[in-house]
Amino acid sequence: DGGITQSPKYLFRKEGQNVTLSCEQNLNHDAMYWYRQDPGQGLRLIYYSQIVNDFQKGDIAEGYSVSREKKESFPLTVTSAQKNPTAFYLCASTDGLWDYGYTFGSGTRLTVV
Amino acid sequence: QQQVKQSPQSLIVQKGGIPIINCAYENTAFDYFPWYQQFPGKGPALLIAIRPDVSEKKEGRFTISFNKSAKQFSLHIMDSQPGDSATYFCAGGPSNTGKLIFGQGTTLQVKP
Numbered sequence: 576d577g578g579i580t581q582s583p584k585y586l587f588r589k590e591g592q593n594v595t596l597s598c599e600q601n602l603n604h605d606a607m608y609w610y611r612q613d614p615g616q617g618l619r620l621i622y623y624s625q626i627v628n629d630f631q632k633g634d635i636a637e638g639y640s641v642s643r644e645k646k647e648s649f650p651l652t653v654t655s656a657q658k659n660p661t662a663f664y665l666c667a668s669t670d671g672l673w674d675y676g677y678t679f680g681s682g683t684r685l686t687v688v
Numbered sequence: 689q690q691q692v693k694q695s696p697q698s699l700i701v702q703k704g705g706i707p708i709i710n711c712a713y714e715n716t717a718f719d720y721f722p723w724y725q726q727f728p729g730k731g732p733a734l735l736i737a738i739r740p741d742v743s744e745k746k747e748g749r750f751t752i753s754f755n756k757s758a759k760q761f762s763l764h765i766m767d768s769q770p771g772d773s774a775t776y777f778c779a780g781g782p783s784n785t786g787k788l789i790f791g792q793g794t795t796l797q798v799k800p
Contacts, residue, residue: 579731606786615697617777618732618790625786633787634690665731669786676722677788679731 577602581666581680587688588653588660596651596683598666605670607649608677611635612663621664624649653685661687690715692780694791701768702799709763709794711778716759718780722788723752723763726775735776736763768798 579600588594600607606625610618620633624643638657643649649668653660663684667677694711701707713721719740724732738745738752738761745752749766765772775795781788 581731608786610790615792617694617792620787620789623787667731676734676737677724677732679724679733681731682729 579666579668579678579680581664581683583683584681586683586685588685589688591655593652593654594685596653596664596666596685598649598651598680599647600649600666600668600678601647602668602670602678603646604668604678605646606668607643608667608669609633609639609641609649609651610665610667612665612682618665621651660685690789692778692789692791694778694794696794697792698795698797700797700799703769705768705798707765707768707772707796707798709776709778709796710760711762711780711791712758712760713780713789714759715780715782715789717782718789720783720788721752721754721761721778721780723750724777724779724790726777726793732777765796768796770798770800772796773798 582597608623609621619635622641624630640652665682666680692713722737723735725735726732736747736750740756751764754761775793777793778791779788
C-alpha cells in the first residue's frame with residue numbers, strides 16, 4: 576500500500592543534541608512538507624520541498640534543517656538551536672495537481688529530556 | 689494575511705446532533721479549502737475540500753458551506769456519531785504553491 580512512513584514514532588532528545596526525523600513516501604509525490612503540531616496552535620509549516628534538491632522555509636524554520644536528495648525522502652533535523660523542540664512532528668506529501676490534498680504520515684513525538 | 693482562524697476550540701454534542709465548526713481566512717489568493725480529521729496519536733486525514741467557485745459541498749454526512757464575500761467557511765456534521773469524536777482542522781492556501789495554512793483545530797466530542 577502507498578503511504579508515508581515516519582520514524583521513529585517516539586524520540587527523546589537531550590539538551591544540545593541534534594536529532595533527525597525520517598520521512599519516506601512511496602506515493603510518487605513531488606511535494607513534501609514538515610509541520611509541527613502543538614496543543615491549541617494547529618499545524619505550523621517548518622519546511623517544504625516541491626522538487627528534488629530544492630526546499631523553502633516555512634513559517635517556523637529557525638532551528639530546523641532539511642534535505643531533499645531523493646524524491647521519496649525528506650528528513651528533518653532538529654538542531655540544538657531549536658530551544659523548544661518538544662512537539663508532534665508531521666510529514667506530508669502531495670502530487671501538486673489542481674485538486675491536491677495532503678497525505679500525512681503518523682507523526683513523530685519528540686520530547687526533550 | 690496568512691492566518692486561518694478557527695472556532696470553537698472545543699465542542700460537545702449529543703449523538704445525532706449537528707456540530708458546526710467555523711473558519712475565516714484573510715488572504716484572497718487562497719483558492720483551496722480542505723478539512724482534516726485527526727484521531728489521537730495519528731496524522732490528519734483529508735475529510736472534504738472546497739474551492740471558492742462553489743457555495744456548498746456534501747460528502748456523506750459532512751458538508752462544507754463557503755461564503756466567498758465574507759471569507760468564511762464552515763463544516764457541518766449531520767447525524768453525528770461517537771466515532772466522529774476527533775480533532776478537526778480547517779486549512780486554506782493558494783493551489784499554485786501547495787502550501788496550506790491551518791486553523792488552530794476544534795476538538796469534537798460526540799456523547800452517546
